[in-house]
Amino acid sequence: MEILAFGVQADEKPLIQQAFRGHHEVRCLDVFLNEDTAPIAAGYEVISTSVNAELGAGVLEVLAAGGTRMIAQRSTGFNNIDLKAAERLGMTIARVSYYSPYSVAEFAWTLAMAVNRHIVRASTRTRDFDFRLDGLMGRDLRGRTAGVLGTGKIGEAFTRIAHGFGMRLLGWDVVENPVCRELGMTYVPKEQLLAESDLVTLHVPLMPETQHLIDADALKAMKDDAILVNSSRGGLIDTTALVDELRAGRFAGVGLDVYEAEAGLFFLDKSLEAIEDDTLARLVTFPNVVVTSHQAYYTVDAVGQIVDATVRNVLDYRAGRRSENVLVPRS
Missing domain, CATH: 3.40.50.720 (NAD(P)-binding Rossmann-like Domain)
Structure with missing residues (x-):
């Protein structure tokens, strides 16, 4: 056959x-x-x-x-x-x-560190032999709070790495993971996690109940200087609301490996075409945003x-x- x-x-x-x-x-x-x-x-x-x-x-x-x-x-x-x-x-x-849950968890951390330490901007500068440090200041993550939405296998792998960084751990899920508990994670309501976390990462499946889990209200509940990472499914975030918050100057960084309207775009070469998706076109212009093409598993x-x-x-x-x-x- x-x-x-x-x-x-x-x-x-x-x-x-x-x-x-x-x-x-x-x-x-x-x-x-x-x-x-x-x-x-x-x-x-x-x-x-x-x-x-x-x-x-x-x-x-x-x-x-x-x-x-x-x-x-x-x-x-x-x-x-x-x-x-x-x-x-x-x-x-x-x-x-x-x-392998480590493929996605490690890539989520790659995005978090890339936006925290402005790696893309720094690399682009040095290619032009511009070695200034202006605008490249990041933050130590040790002692800060990581909020993990979804603590299954991938969320657990992410939590292990966060524990290694010495971060305070908050979790949210319908079922608590005992391994994450042993690592020091405290399970809290979503609203509390968003309000207290310096780094928020999404590791839940996309279903009707989780569509736009991070909506306009959730985004407003987050710290102004928080880092948001999504390596799960694009539909978990209301991208239009996210763009509005970014235009208002919020968030230290946003790392996205997925996008809710990625079908017909991601995995394809669109470099010679006009992108008709105004939301995505606006999203990639923000200097504190890194977008990759659904490669976390790769x-x-x-x-x-x-x-x-x-x-x-x-x-x-x-x-x-x-x-x-x-x-x-x-x-």
């Missing part, structure tokens, strides 16, 4: 081909799955998709009509998939429930684990097995 993989990055392609070798043939495409590209999957029983695939009811219906019966998504998040439509169409949906360790899990998901589907990765079982 040949599998069709959408949205495959150049670095990811050899890992996917190697992982499937000896099991199934795989055809890798760099285009992302959406309503325009869905017809390409005609004749493929199994396809694999990336995190930015558009898997609403319309796309799923096109895939089902073309013979697709199983979708193996190469990500943990699945907010882009209409699971009810998939079930109605008799399609099996699987994801990757776990991969380490050889994490991607390798994602690919291996994807292969297992396909093999389980073919064998009629069900694992914790299955979101919609085989009918």
